[in-house]
Amino acid sequence: MSDTRDPANKHDDDMPHYDGPAGGWGSLKGIAKILGTEKPSPGMFETLQRQNKTGGHMCTSCAWAKPAKPHPFEFCENGAKATLWELTSKRCTPQFFSTHSVSELRRWKDYDLEIEGRLTHPMRYDPETDHYVPASWDEAFRAIGAHLKKLDPKSVIFYASGRASLETSYLYALFARVYGHNNLPDSSNMCHETTSVALTKVIGAPVGTCTLDDFEHCDAIFFFGQNTGSNSPRFLHPLQAAVKRGCRIVTFNPLKEKGLEEFVDPQNPVQMLSGKATEISYQYHQVKAGGDIAAILGMCKFILECDAARRRNTGSGVIDEDFIAEHTHGFDEFKAKCETTDWDEIEANCGLSRTALMDAARVYMDAEKVIGIYGMGLTQHVHGFENIGLLTNFLLLRGNIGRPGAGMSPVRGHSNVQGQRTVGIAEKTKLVPLDTIAAQFGFEPPREDGMNTVEACEGILDGSVKAFVSLGGNFVRAIPEREKMEHAWQEMELTVQIATKLNRSHLINGKSAWLLPCLARSERDMQATGAQQVTMEDTFSHVYASLGKRPPASDELMSELAIVAGLAKETVAANPKLKWDAWTGDYALVRDLIAETYHDEFYDMNERMNEAGGFYRGNSARERIWKTASGRAEFTTPAMLSATGVEDREGRFRLITLRSNDQFNTTIYGYSDRFRGIEGTRHVVLINPGEMAQAGLRAGQRVSLIGDADDGADRRVSGLTVTPYETPDGCLGGYFPELNPLVPLWYHDERSKTPASKGVPVRIEAD
Structure with missing residues (x-):
């Protein structure tokens, strides 16, 4: 592996570092530590054995694919931790809340709150005693519904964390619109919203174009700002396989991340016993934070220089001229930008040398099929749009979108964050078939856009947002301006938190506050028609069924779907087409609704959801159908070389x-x-x-x-x-x-x- 670190910055004995590979014995020790801490229920081994397999339950951690031919143990260190965290034997009961005031619990660390275990009973915050006190589900639903009916719906936020099933998400979005708003921010607003905005603009599809099979055929992979070893460790298996068959991986990331350096497969006895790791990255470039625009433009500049030289010398070039002519728009402007941008300017903005960028570009030019991978290192910048636009340009130069073994592949985080958007969790009305929904359910949905995460925070700060309902997550802890937000949060009239474990957001309460405990995905969900399956969508647009089998942590727990339906029944007007009880009793009826609303992607959903490897929703850009303004894939031309949006200065x-x-x-x-x-x-x-x-x-x-x-x-x-x-x-x-x-x-x-x-x-x- 080559890298472009400054030798003066390489670690010495005084610098913290990890000498082992990703995976290996370290992974097993990490899982064992959680086993000792959580002391999960006896069925944990059977649960882990079923995890991410057909007929099993789908991991609540990352959104990585569930392969049709799984490993014997199809889970990673983080996925196992997430499941053991859910299956803990510890319980956070009403007795705990009677012992500890909310003010006291606010001083606890995040870890100490969640380590108390699973929430067991619905709770109401009592401001006079500063304690949570137990309540019945009927009391909670009636009180919350009555409060919501008093408020202007447009002053209420319905947030979703990214883990709720497609069925729950669909009903949650329906509930919001029947109630009267499109204020449906979700965790995508905090991480990958830039992806949906940018990819829609440049290729006409809001999500990545790759499927898991593409990693079996690619010749090179270019990584930008995604820490696979920590955030999606199961990805290391296809990466290792790709490297072993000759694929070259080039990584651009400010920090060296172990998972992109070397990996030992914990499921391979030979590797475990020998300790011999697979080197993952062929090249590793520590790009300056915000320097990806300059780095990618530098590679494109060199590719175009090589193309011109080869055409002069041999008559054939490097770039795919036929693809560019037939399928793209804006190439000439981008080419001119590359030609007129100085190398000195490129090097200064990305922190990498011209030689390093040329070496990376040569890997790209030598590869027939290339995949572009990225994470929040590209999306979470002031000019994140331009980051993704430049990576798209890079792939378009040689026709690397819309054919097997190549494409754009953002790696999503939370297990169903992509799927929630697919079935209606969206504040932008253009993303939702409102006319279809109106005809299905006999009401007129609101037509104005709702608030995203930043706008919801602004509304809380200025007092225009009066209530916040949270379907999972830890919103107050995850957002910017936390101290200012925590103060303003307590001025809201109503806050409702649906959760499995206690976190800090549950302790920053509105004037009326409720904590509603729900089932975990690994637990048995029994309703009127028997055990229920749910579905979710992975980062590759595949949809899977999930069936939990573990006994619930408490007899008082309700499923997320049942909680959403219970709130809706007490809030919105009766309508014979809104069958909240029937939908709660049989989730298959909800899937029929999803198939009706989104027929092209979810037809025969109940029949297809248990297919090995999931069923594919499809992607127009993968078929080279460009649903853009021009009808072609768009080259973008950046007006800047730094994505940070602020100037460097001394001491900054x-x-x-x-x-x-x-x-x-x-x-x-x-x-x-x-x-x-x-x-x-x-x-x-x-x-x-x-x-x-x-x-x-x-x-x-x-x-x-x-x-x-x-x-x-x-x-x-x-x-x-x-x-x-x-x-x-x-x-x-x-x-x-x-x-x-x-x-x-x-x-x-x-x-x-x-x-x-x-x-x-x-x-x-x-x-």
């Missing part, structure tokens, strides 16, 4: 917020970031030794990060430990969600309003 750093391999989104499983060699704490700031010396800092020193946005607001996080690490010059690393208070609410992608959490302007002050 670009902060990259990170997840550890001991967390999933806001869920903290422990304090071991094994792959980075950081143990026992999450309050660190990662900085390279050269920058440390220049700033007069020493390892272990306590510092504060201060927001350096040009708006005059005081944003700071104190008590962080200076930790030497391999970061690009001018860049710092630190953990999400602890550093969210440093992210301004207005600092987001210009097109999608996705918070720009991968290049936050900050400075360092000694504590």
Whole structure:
């Protein structure tokens, strides 16, 4: 593997690091640690054996594919942790809430809250005693419904976290529109909304074009800003297989991530016993945070230079001229931008040398079929749209969209976040077939767009949002401007949280607040017609059935779908076409509704959902049908080379917020970031030794990060430990969600309003 690190920044014995590979014995030890902490129910082994397999339950962690021919154990370290976290033997009962006030619990750490175990009873917040007190389901539904009926529906937010099933999501969106609003933000607004906005504009499809089979045929994979080892570890299996058959992987990421360096397959006895790892990345380029536009443009510039030279010398070039002529629009303008942009400008903005970019471009030119992979390292920037536009340009140059073994492949996070959008969780009315829904259910849905995450936060701050219903998630912990938001949150009239475990969002309450516990996906969901299956969609647009078999953590738990239907019954007017009880009793009826509303993609849903490997919704761009304004795939021409949207200046750093391999989104499983060699704490700031010396800092020193946005607001996080690490010059690393208070609410992608959490302007002050 070649890399482009500054030798002065390579780790030494004083720098935290992990000498082992991703996977291997370390993965098994990580799972064993959760086993010891959670002491899950005896059926956990049978549950893990069924996980991500036909007839089993689908993982609640990431949205990676469930293959038609699964491994004997089709789960990764994070997926096992998520399941064991759900199957814990610990219970968070009414007795716990009678012992601890909400004010006290606010001082607890995220990990300590969730480690209390599964919620067991519906609870109502009593402001006079500052405690949650038990309530019946009937009481909860009646009180919440009565409160919602008093409010202007447009002042109410229905948020969805990304884990709820397609069936629940469909009814949740229907409930919102019958009630009278399109305020349906979800976790996609915080991470991959840039994807749906950008890909719709440039290729006419809002999601990636690849399927899992493409990884068996690609010749090269280009990675941008996606930490596979921590966020989607099962992806390491097809990556390893691709490398072994000769595929070359080129990675662009500010930090070295172990999963993209080397991997030992825990299911391969020979590899486990020998310890011999597979080297994953052929090249690894530590691009400056926000420097991907410049890096990709530099590769394109060199490709076009090589194309011109080869045509002069041989008569045939590098790029696919026929594809560009037939299928694309805007190429000449982009080509001119590449030709007129200086190499010095490119190098300064991406932090990589011209030689490094040329080496990467040669891998691309030598490959017939190329896949582009990316994550939030591209989407969470002020100019995230341009990041994705440039990666699309890169693939279009050689016709690498719309054929087997090639394409665009964003890797989604939460298990059904893509699927929720597919069945109606969307604040943008153009994404939803409102006329069809109106005819199906005999009501007139609202036609104006609702609020996304940023707009919902703005509404909470200015007082125009009066109520917030949360279908899972930890919204208050995940958003920017957390301290300001927590204060404003408590001025809302009503907050409702549907959840499996306690988290901080449940402790920042409106004047009336309810905590409604739900079944986990691995648990048996018994309704009037028997055990129910649910469905979800993966990152490759495949839909799978999931059947839980474990006994519920409490007899008082209800399914997410039953809770949504119960709230709707008490809130919206009676309508013979709104059969909330029947739908709760038989989820197959809901799938029939989905198939009716979205017929082209979900026809015969009940018959197809148990197909091995899931059924494919299809993707127009994969068929080279471009549903864009021009009817062709669009080359975009960036007006900038940095995605951060702020200028560099003395003392200003670009902060990259990170997840550890001991967390999933806001869920903290422990304090071991094994792959980075950081143990026992999450309050660190990662900085390279050269920058440390220049700033007069020493390892272990306590510092504060201060927001350096040009708006005059005081944003700071104190008590962080200076930790030497391999970061690009001018860049710092630190953990999400602890550093969210440093992210301004207005600092987001210009097109999608996705918070720009991968290049936050900050400075360092000694504590």
